[in-house]
Amino acid sequence: MQIDLQGVHKTYDGRRWVVRDLSFSVRPGRVLGLIGPNGAGKSTTLRMLATQMAPSRGAIRYDGAEPRPDTLPSIRRRIGFLGDGHALYRDMTPREYLAFFARCLGLAPARRRAAVDEVLAMFSLTEKADTPAGALSKGMRQRLALARCFLHEPEALLVDEPADGLDPRGRMELRRILRAAADGGAAVVIASHILRELDGLCDDAVILRDGRAQWCTLEGPREGTASRALHFELRTTAGASPRTITAVAARHGALIEGARATRDGHRFDLLWRRSETDLAAFVADLVHAGAGVCGLERTCTDIEALYDVVSDDRVS
Amino acid sequence: MSTVSKIRQALAPFLYRALRGGRRMRTAVFAAVLSAFAIAGGLWIAYGEHAFEREMREALDLEVPSWQREHETFVKMALSDGAARRLLRARDRTIEILYESAGDTGAAPEVHELLYAVSDGIRTLEEAATTPIPQRLSPSERRRRSALAQQASELAARLRPRLVELGLRNAEFEAGYGAFFDWKSEAEIHRLERILAQQGVPGIVRYRVETTPRQAVGLVGFCAGFVLFVVGAILAPFVAGSAIAGEVHAGTLAPLLCTGLSVRQVIAGLFSGATVRLALAAAPLLLVFAAAGLVVTGVAATLFAIAVLVGGTLAFCAIAMAVGYGLGRRWIPAVTSGLLMLGLVPVAMFGWFAGLFTHEGIESATPFLGLVPQLAMAHVVRTTTLPVDPTPLVSGCSDCARFDPAGPILAVVVGLGMLATYAALSLRGLERRLGGTAAAMLTRVEAAVGTTVAVAGAHVAIALAPKLAVPDAFSAADPDAGRVIPLLVFFSALPAMTLLAAARAAVFSPRRGPLRTVGPEVLATVAGALALAVLLSPASTLTAFTAEEIVSVLGRALWVGGVFGLAGAMLAARPPGLAGAVGTVLALLVAFGTGIEALLIAETGADHVSNVFFPVAEASPMLAVLEALFLVAIPVAFAWRLRARPGPLDIDDDDDD
Numbered sequence: 001m002q003i004d005l006q007g008v009h010k011t012y013d014g015r016r017w018v019v020r021d022l023s024f025s026v027r028p029g030r031v032l033g034l035i036g037p038n039g040a041g042k043s044t045t046l047r048m049l050a051t052q053m054a055p056s057r058g059a060i061r062y063d064g065a066e067p068r069p070d071t072l073p074s075i076r077r078r079i080g081f082l083g084d085g086h087a088l089y090r091d092m093t094p095r096e097y098l099a100f101f102a103r104c105l106g107l108a109p110a111r112r113r114a115a116v117d118e119v120l121a122m123f124s125l126t127e128k129a130d131t132p133a134g135a136l137s138k139g140m141r142q143r144l145a146l147a148r149c150f151l152h153e154p155e156a157l158l159v160d161e162p163a164d165g166l167d168p169r170g171r172m173e174l175r176r177i178l179r180a181a182a183d184g185g186a187a188v189v190i191a192s193h194i195l196r197e198l199d200g201l202c203d204d205a206v207i208l209r210d211g212r213a214q215w216c217t218l219e220g221p222r223e224g225t226a227s228r229a230l231h232f233e234l235r236t237t238a239g240a241s242p243r244t245i246t247a248v249a250a251r252h253g254a255l256i257e258g259a260r261a262t263r264d265g266h267r268f269d270l271l272w273r274r275s276e277t278d279l280a281a282f283v284a285d286l287v288h289a290g291a292g293v294c295g296l297e298r299t300c301t302d303i304e305a306l307y308d309v310v311s312d313d314r315v316s
Numbered sequence: 317m318s319t320v321s322k323i324r325q326a327l328a329p330f331l332y333r334a335l336r337g338g339r340r341m342r343t344a345v346f347a348a349v350l351s352a353f354a355i356a357g358g359l360w361i362a363y364g365e366h367a368f369e370r371e372m373r374e375a376l377d378l379e380v381p382s383w384q385r386e387h388e389t390f391v392k393m394a395l396s397d398g399a400a401r402r403l404l405r406a407r408d409r410t411i412e413i414l415y416e417s418a419g420d421t422g423a424a425p426e427v428h429e430l431l432y433a434v435s436d437g438i439r440t441l442e443e444a445a446t447t448p449i450p451q452r453l454s455p456s457e458r459r460r461r462s463a464l465a466q467q468a469s470e471l472a473a474r475l476r477p478r479l480v481e482l483g484l485r486n487a488e489f490e491a492g493y494g495a496f497f498d499w500k501s502e503a504e505i506h507r508l509e510r511i512l513a514q515q516g517v518p519g520i521v522r523y524r525v526e527t528t529p530r531q532a533v534g535l536v537g538f539c540a541g542f543v544l545f546v547v548g549a550i551l552a553p554f555v556a557g558s559a560i561a562g563e564v565h566a567g568t569l570a571p572l573l574c575t576g577l578s579v580r581q582v583i584a585g586l587f588s589g590a591t592v593r594l595a596l597a598a599a600p601l602l603l604v605f606a607a608a609g610l611v612v613t614g615v616a617a618t619l620f621a622i623a624v625l626v627g628g629t630l631a632f633c634a635i636a637m638a639v640g641y642g643l644g645r646r647w648i649p650a651v652t653s654g655l656l657m658l659g660l661v662p663v664a665m666f667g668w669f670a671g672l673f674t675h676e677g678i679e680s681a682t683p684f685l686g687l688v689p690q691l692a693m694a695h696v697v698r699t700t701t702l703p704v705d706p707t708p709l710v711s712g713c714s715d716c717a718r719f720d721p722a723g724p725i726l727a728v729v730v731g732l733g734m735l736a737t738y739a740a741l742s743l744r745g746l747e748r749r750l751g752g753t754a755a756a757m758l759t760r761v762e763a764a765v766g767t768t769v770a771v772a773g774a775h776v777a778i779a780l781a782p783k784l785a786v787p788d789a790f791s792a793a794d795p796d797a798g799r800v801i802p803l804l805v806f807f808s809a810l811p812a813m814t815l816l817a818a819a820r821a822a823v824f825s826p827r828r829g830p831l832r833t834v835g836p837e838v839l840a841t842v843a844g845a846l847a848l849a850v851l852l853s854p855a856s857t858l859t860a861f862t863a864e865e866i867v868s869v870l871g872r873a874l875w876v877g878g879v880f881g882l883a884g885a886m887l888a889a890r891p892p893g894l895a896g897a898v899g900t901v902l903a904l905l906v907a908f909g910t911g912i913e914a915l916l917i918a919e920t921g922a923d924h925v926s927n928v929f930f931p932v933a934e935a936s937p938m939l940a941v942l943e944a945l946f947l948v949a950i951p952v953a954f955a956w957r958l959r960a961r962p963g964p965l966d967i968d969d970d971d972d973d
Contacts, residue, residue, distance in 0.1 A: 014827060015961070052570050069751075077576030085567040089333075096336055103329035104575035104585075148571065 001063055001078055001155035001187055002027050003049055008058035010044050018044045022058070022213050024206050026156065026187045031178060033198040034191040036208035042191040043084050043160055045208065049189060050081040050158050077105065080149030082159040086141045087148075090134030094125050094144045097133060098151060105152045119147040122177060124170075138165040146174070156187045163197045175201050231299045234268040237292030242266055245291050252282040265294065326581030330589030343593045351600040354543055358536030362527045365395065370523075376538070376702055378531050382523070388503055390437060390510040391519040392430060402426050403520045410434065411517055414478055433518045435484045437511040438472050440497070444508050445469035447497035461499055467512050475516050530612060534701040537608020540601040541621075541697030542668075547598045548629030549664040549690045552591045554656050556633040557640025559590035561652035564644035569750065579750045583743065587633055609700040620725070621696040627732055628693045631739035636660070638742035638757075641749065642822075646891065664690045671695040689735040692728040734773040738812065741766050745819050757819040760837055766816045767841050770809035771848045799861065799918045806849040806873055807911055813841060813877065814884035821885035821958075829960025830889035838885060842877035846870060864928045865917065872914035875947060879907040882954035890957055903950045910947075 003026040010018045019041035026032050026049070034042050047053050048060060051067055059066055062075050089097060095116060102112040120126045123143040128136060133144060142165040149157060157178070163171045179201060182188045192198055198205070206213050236245065242259055245268060249256050258269040272279060286293050335343070361372045373379040382393050392407075394400035406426030413427070414434065445468045449461045498504045510519075527535070563569050563586065572582050602622065609618030636656060643652040671694025745757030758766070817838045824833040850870070861869065883900055886892070892900055917931060927933045933940035 014825075047570070050570070050574060052573065073576045073578050076574045079574055081571065081574045083567060083570050087567040087571045089566065089568065092333070092336075096333070100329050100333050101571065101575060103332055104572060104577055106325055106576065 003156060003187060003189075004061045004064070005049075006059045006061070008045075008048065008055045008060060010041070010048060010053070011056050019048075019208065020212055022206075024204075024213060026189050027204075028155070028185050028187045029182055030203040031182045031188040031190065031201055033202035033205040034189055034208065035193065035195060035198060035205060037193060040193075040208035040210070042193070042208055045206075046081075046158050046160050046189065046191045047083060049156075050079055050083070051076055052081070052083070077152070078155040080152070080154035080157045080159075082145055082149050082162060084160050086145045088133040088141055088144060091132055093130045093132055094120060094136075094147070095129040097144060098147060101148050102151050107152065115151050119150045122150065123147040124173070139167055139170055142166055143170065150177075150181070153184075154186060156189070157181055158189045158191075160191045161194075162190060163192070163194065171197060230272045232270040232272055233295075233297050233299045234270055234286075235264075235294040235296075236266045236268070237294060238265040240266060240290070240292035242268075244289050245286065248282070248285050248289050248291065252278065252285065254282060265292065269299070322578075322581060323584065326577055326585045327588045330585035331592055334589045334592045339593065340596075343596045347597040347600050350543060350597055351540070351604060354540040354601055354604060355536050358539040359532060361539070362532035362535040363525055365523070365525055373525075373527065376535075378527060378535070378702065386433075386518070388507055389519075389521075390433075390507055390514060391521045392433060393521055393523045395523045397522065400520060400522045403430070406430055407517060407520055411515075413482070414475060414517065415515075417478065430518060431479075431482065431484055434475070434516055435479055437516050437518065438475050438479060440504075440508060440511060441468040441472035441516070442476075443497040444499075445472055447499065449499050453499075461505070464505065464508055464512070468508060471512060471516055531702070533608050534612045534703075537605050537612065537701035538697065540604040540608065541625075541701055543601050544598055544605055544625055545668060545690070545693055545697055546664075547594055547601075548625055549632060549667065549693060550657075550660045552594050552629050553632040553636035554653070554660055555590045555594060556587055557636035557643075557656045558649060558653040559640070560586055560637050561640040561644030561647075561656075562649045564641060565649045573750065579747045582750065583637065583746060587637060591633060605697075605701070613700050613703055617700050621700040624696045624728060624732060625693055628689060628735060631689070631732070631735045632660075634739035634746075635735075635742045638746045641746055642888075663688055667691040668694045672698050689731045692731040695728060730773055734769055737766060737769040737773075738815075741816070741819070749822075756821070756823040758816065760820070763816040763820050763837070764841065764844070767809065767813050767845050768848065770812035771805060771845045772852065774805040774808045774849075800915050802846075802849040802853045803869065803873055803911075803915050803918055805853070806846050806877065807915075809845055809849070810877060810880050810911075813845060814880045816841070817881040817884035818888035822888040824889055827960065829958060830885055831955055831958035832960060834885050834889075835882070835955070835958065838881035839878055842874060842881050846873055846877060861918075862928075868928050869914050869918045872910050872917070875951070876907045876911045876914070879903065879950055879954065882951065882958065883907075886954055886957050892957070896957075899953070903953070906946050906950060910943075 005022045005024055008022040009020045012018060022045060024032075034045060036042050044053075048055055051060075051072060062078075065071070067075050089100075092100065098116045098119060099112065102115055107115055117126075120129050123146060125140065125143055125147060128140055133141060136144065142162075146159070146162055149159065159178075162178070163174055166174060175197075178188055178190065182203075190198060190202070234245070245266075246256060249268075249270065253274060255271040255273075256268050257271055260267050272282075283293065283296060361369050364370070370379065370382070374381045385391070386393055392403055394403050402424075403426050406424055407430060409424065409427050410430045413431070444465050447465075449458055449465065453461070497508075563572070569582070572585075573579065577585065602625075606618055606622060609621055639659075640652055640656060643655055647655070667688040667690025670688065671691040741758060741762055744762060748757055817834065820837065821830050821834045824830040883904055886900070913931070917928060927940070930940035930943060932943055
């Protein structure tokens with residue numbers, strides 16, 4: 001399912017836009033990160049994408065068509081939506097909860113049983129399948145809420161802060177599952193303000209700030225927009241000359257944002273805007289110039305770097 | 317997909333959720349216990365001999381009250397064999413005291429009790445002896461009564477000195493101070509004959525329960541009906557409203573709507589899931605009620621009663637779900653449930669007792685049927701299982717011919733029709749809100765329909781009331797009462813209008829603000845409702861008023877309606893904080909008082925007050941100034957709260973009609 005937003009605005013009180021002039025597409029087979037600080041309008045955008053609320057202005061199209069009252073149920077049936085909060089029934093066990101939603105989704109009995117077992121296993125909930133949701137840990141409840149979204153193999157997955165409460169292993173599994181869903185053809189939208197969770201997972205990103213979309217893709221710089229920038233920390237031995245390193249960096253277009261001496265040598269904060277091939281040449285030049293390179297390490301992720309460029313350091 | 321499939325798809329998950337695990341079995345056991353209690357309760361009341369059971373039977377007109385039987389037949393009732401033996405001994409002693417002057421009365425309470433009864437009997441004898449026999453009786457009847465009067469005089473003369481001696485009578489007979497014997501009353505004459513036959517000493521009768529098997533069956537059905545009433549008017553709406561509030565709080569409505577179920581299906585599913593266990597528990601009771609109804613009143617009455625109970629329950633649930641959703645968006649489920657219970661229980665209990673004891677003419681309560689439709693449900697429970705003979709109503713009444721047994725049925729139908737309208741509007745509003753559209757809960761047309769039904773319903777109900785069955789205040793035929801009818805009708809529609817204003821104002825154009833968005837239509841609705849109330853009233857109503865009275869009375873009514881409407885709009889559009897809530901309650905109390913004042917002005921008219929515009933000025937001019945201040949300040953305060961607060965955005969998403 002492809003979802004297209006065209007000039008979407010939303011206000012709750014008529015005095016302030018929660019989101020304004022959003023225009024982007026959520027495409028099948030791709031993961032889109034909806035990122036921004038608290039209050040940026042991520043959850044509102046997600047709810048509008050999930051047809052839970054109507055835009056105040058603008059249009060959202062699903063496979064090219066705006067939803068009508070008669071088409072809304074069929075559109076919603078193709079969406080898996082995890083809003084803010086777990087949306088659980090505390091007295092139901094995971095198996096009962098999933099079976100209930102599988103029934104609501106109209107799955108046939110055989111498929112229903114298979115789907116419930118499958119998502120229980122997918123989110124490592126099989127052992128807790130018969131424990132009331134109210135007695136589950138926060139992470140387990142989040143897994144259950146996520147599992148519900150996968151019951152019917154939706155064509156669009158809209159998840160708000162999906163890694164909230166998950167342990168590291170759970171986060172890794174979640175990334176794998178979301179990636180697999182996208183690879184299976186689903187359009188995936190992840191709203192989060194924890195950027196590292198999205199790094200390496202998103203194909204596209206929409207950065208929201210004050211309700212405006214600031215950026216639209218991770219595939220490379222677009223014309224008229226800021227370039228992609230990567231932050232590195234360069235460590236050198238004590239004998240290396242900072243002047244030499246500065247000269248080499250200048251030749252390769254690397255911006256040294258900061259330098260400091262340590263007990264073992266020097267550390268330089270670099271801002272790199274070129275390709276990885278150019279980066280390899282830069283490192284080779286440093287070695288050739290006798291800079292005593294001990295290490296070169298990314299200090300922030302792609303998406304953090306991207307966010308840094310466009311959002312005036314208002315990253316959460 | 318067929319409608320049946322859609323309904324099945326909607327209900328199946330929620331029924332599964334409600335009945336999963338051991339819940340089905342527990343519900344079955346609960347249903348059996350509940351039915352057993354209802355049957356046992358009915359039989360207990362039917363055949364129990366203790367004070368509680370006896371008083372219940374007396375209250376339900378299944379038994380003549382003991383005091384009445386004792387008075388009419390001049391006996392003392394013994395509630396047990398032991399009491400009967402004691403009373404018989406006391407009677408012998410009483411005869412000794414009265415006729416053989418055998419010492420003082422002693423300490424036995426039964427003797428004192430009997431002597432007081434003797435004294436009471438002597439009073440009747442004295443009244444009969446001194447009250448002239450009416451001339452219009454036939455000669456034989458006059459002769460019979462004259463003989464009785466003579467015997468009464470002789471027996472009274474014989475017993476009075478002894479009673480005076482015992483301190484039970486004054487030396488001088490207190491006749492002439494309102495003492496009167498009704499020689500036309502066969503019941504009184506029968507009592508007189510009994511007193512004479514027993515020489516002034518009451519007989520002793522062992523109390524026996526005289527409940528017939530049919531009455532016992534009716535009582536069992538009545539108990540089952542009571543539980544059904546509680547389920548339908550309190551428990552089912554409570555759980556339905558609480559369930560949707562819980563869903564709102566848990567945030568589960570969004571995932572449910574994302575399953576592809578339509579909003580209607582989700583509403584139906586939530587309702588069925590919330591109430592299915594109650595329905596299963598009540599199902600055997602419904603069978604018991606139906607069986608009792610069939611035995612006592614027949615098929616038609618039973619089916620009508622079941623339709624009223626089921627329809628009323630469904631309607632209350634629909635309204636409760638809309639209210640529960642609205643409250644659930646603001647408060648946690650526990651608070652919402654508490655508020656629902658607070659709203660449901662007092663009204664239901666009032667409706668139950670009013671419905672139970674207005675069997676003598678439910679029409680007398682018709683103006684309230686729109687407000688308290690529970691009254692209609694209680695009425696059908698009562699009349700289906702314990703029918704009351706309307707004859708006593710019309711006996712001795714010159715307007716007997718006007719009594720129409722169809723009146724109560726029509727009144728119930730009107731009440732439920734109004735309830736059904738509100739329920740349909742509630743469902744429409746809920747559907748719109750759950751649907752996530754930007755529209756108000758109700759369109760202008762729907763709000764106007766709701767108001768019209770509220771006003772017209774009250775009018776129809778009043779029109780149904782035969783004169784003999786209604787208090788003067790509600791009688792259109794009474795020229796004085798006729799003056800207050802338009803106001804009564806209008807005020808009975810106020811709660812509906814307030815809720816409808818709230819439903820309209822919940823979503824408003826930010827640019828125009830709530831006041832400009834819904835203010836004009838609230839005022840138009842109030843004015844329209846008042847006009848309808850006046851125009852549908854008897855033709856003489858308006859001519860009975862002076863121009864000043866019309867301005868004062870209708871102006872006040874309009875003000876009261878406007879204040880209630882604006883308050884409803886404010887609570888929905890811009891809910892106040894604690895201080896604002898207190899202020900709102902005070903403002904509504906002032907409006908309530910102003911409504912009462914309008915009724916009093918309408919009833920008494922300008923002839924009885926020097927200042928028809930501000931009658932309170934008679935007490936003190938300062939009170940009139942204070943009233944005028946309130947009349948201005950309250951609407952202004954509401955309007956100020958509802959004013960537009962211009963923002964930078966040019967958004968206008970009204971005009972939903």
